Amino acid sequence: MFIIYGNFIHTPVRGELEVLSNHLMVVDQGIIVLLSSEFTNDANPTTLVSHVMSKFPGTTLTSLLFVSRHQFIVPGMIDTHVHAPQFVFHGSATGVPLMEWLHQNTFPAESKMKDVDYAKTVWKREASQALADEIERRRQRGYVGKINMDRNSIPEYIEDTQESIDETEKFLQYVLEKKNPLIRPVITPRFIPTCSPHLLAGLGELAEKYGVHVQSHIAESDDQMAFVEELHPRETDTEIFEKSGLLTPLTVMAHGTHLRPSDVQKLVSHRTAVASCPLSNFFFSGKILPLQRYHSEGLTIGLGSDLAGGYAASMLHSVRNSVIASRNIPSPQPGDAFDFRTGFWHATVGGAKALSLDKLGCFRVGMEFDALMIDVSIVEDGPPTHGVDTFEGDTTEVMFEKWVNCGDERNIKRVWVAGELILKRE
Ligand code: GUN
Numbered sequence: 435m436f437i438i439y440g441n442f443i444h445t446p447v448r449g450e451l452e453v454l455s456n457h458l459m460v461v462d463q464g465i466i467v468l469l470s471s472e473f474t475n476d477a478n479p480t481t482l483v484s485h486v487m488s489k490f491p492g493t494t495l496t497s498l499l500f501v502s503r504h505q506f507i508v509p510g511m512i513d514t515h516v517h518a519p520q521f522v523f524h525g526s527a528t529g530v531p532l533m534e535w536l537h538q539n540t541f542p543a544e545s546k547m548k549d550v551d552y553a554k555t556v557w558k559r560e561a562s563q564a565l566a567d568e569i570e571r572r573r574q575r576g577y578v579g580k581i582n583m584d585r586n587s588i589p590e591y592i593e594d595t596q597e598s599i600d601e602t603e604k605f606l607q608y609v610l611e612k613k614n615p616l617i618r619p620v621i622t623p624r625f626i627p628t629c630s631p632h633l634l635a636g637l638g639e640l641a642e643k644y645g646v647h648v649q650s651h652i653a654e655s656d657d658q659m660a661f662v663e664e665l666h667p668r669e670t671d672t673e674i675f676e677k678s679g680l681l682t683p684l685t686v687m688a689h690g691t692h693l694r695p696s697d698v699q700k701l702v703s704h705r706t707a708v709a710s711c712p713l714s715n716f717f718f719s720g721k722i723l724p725l726q727r728y729h730s731e732g733l734t735i736g737l738g739s740d741l742a743g744g745y746a747a748s749m750l751h752s753v754r755n756s757v758i759a760s761r762n763i764p765s766p767q768p769g770d771a772f773d774f775r776t777g778f779w780h781a782t783v784g785g786a787k788a789l790s791l792d793k794l795g796c797f798r799v800g801m802e803f804d805a806l807m808i809d810v811s812i813v814e815d816g817p818p819t820h821g822v823d824t825f826e827g828d829t830t831e832v833m834f835e836k837w838v839n840c841g842d843e844r845n846i847k848r849v850w851v852a853g854e855l856i857l858k859r860e
């Protein structure tokens with residue numbers, strides 16, 4: 435059990451920032467067990483400890499952290515769509531349309547993961563296993579998929595249909611056998627152009643048999659839409675996924691910028707979520723997801739980096755770009771534009787909802803403690819050592835807004851996952 439005392443900021447209500455000033459939080463076995471405003475004016479270690487000990491007699495306190503005035507605690511952000519093997523080229527290959535980019539950059543880079551020295555692995559399946567192992571080793575939370583493709587990829591990366599299904603089942607079993615609640619396997623048909631109906635049907639059966647998450651790309655770009663029209667005339671991505679049994683409440687579909695109204699309704703009715711990846715969409719989609727409208731129609735929407743379709747790994751970029759996108763929708767409707775508060779909600783609560791993680795996204799008693807400690811201390815001389823210029827008199831709200839808009843990972847001093855401190859920087 436440990437205590438944190440200081441400022442907490444989160445967005446339990448969409449569009450609204452809640453600052454919990456000088457609050458006392460107690461976390462036990464990964465769960466927030468106390469969140470109190472009783473000591474907003476007089477907190478000293480002795481009072482806090484004796485208060486906590488009187489509430490939870492017989493427990494062992496491991497630490498007491500005082501968060502200073504230029505620091506605050508926020509919920510961990512959830513990246514609902516990221517390509518781990520594309521890290522090698524993120525920041526590059528930014529000038530081509532989607533289908534060309536996949537063939538020129540992405541498929542070759544990913545298929546190299548078969549090389550033992552290159553990816554510490556022998557085969558694609560094992561590369562995904564190695565990723566799950568690495569996430570576990572780092573005590574992170576991560577949902578991992580093994581990509582499926584049995585058509586329209588480069589020869590060295592295409593799988594035989596049955597082999598692809600069998601390898602997926604083995605991968606699911608491998609990850610499930612870890613019995614680690616932080617790590618889950620995800621069925622990952624890449625997208626309709628690279629997956630035959632037979633493959634999709636097989637994966638749909640696995641989704642039902644194992645009750646695991648599903649992810650893919652849906653209605654992303656003009657060139658991808660045109661390709662699907664060629665392969666499956668008059669059928670949309672959504673309809674094809676639906677008839678394959680791949681639209682479930684545990685499904686997260688990336689992009690959705692080219693969805694038709696009837697497709698959106700289908701996703702809503704299956705309680706399938708969308709991972710909106712605005713930075714990637716600026717490059718590939720040619721359209722902006724009307725996030726606010728779809729949210730009000732009942733669609734669950736998380737944010738994703740889509741690394742390396744989006745060049746930036748940090749979720750702060752996803753928040754910022756979701757805000758910029760919302761303010762640049764052609765023929766906007768009232769309410770389309772939103773700000774950092776709504777963006778942050780989608781990066782936390784929205785992402786948690788998208789993944790059916792009902793104990794994550796904000797700070798409440800009974801919720802799991804995934805959090806970041808942000809430091810925006812004033813730098814006296816020279817250029818700021820991080821992106822945020824804080825001035826005396828800035829309120830906690832202002833410091834938070836500056837961090838969301840200008841900060842980066844150098845502002846992150848601590849990271850907790852399920853109550854475990856997994857990163858600490860002085
Ligand atoms: N569609 C199919 N594969 C991909 C991918 O790797 N990135 C993006 N952005 N879209 C895709």
Ligand code: FE
Pocket residue numbers: 515517651688740743
């Ligand atoms: Fe993607």
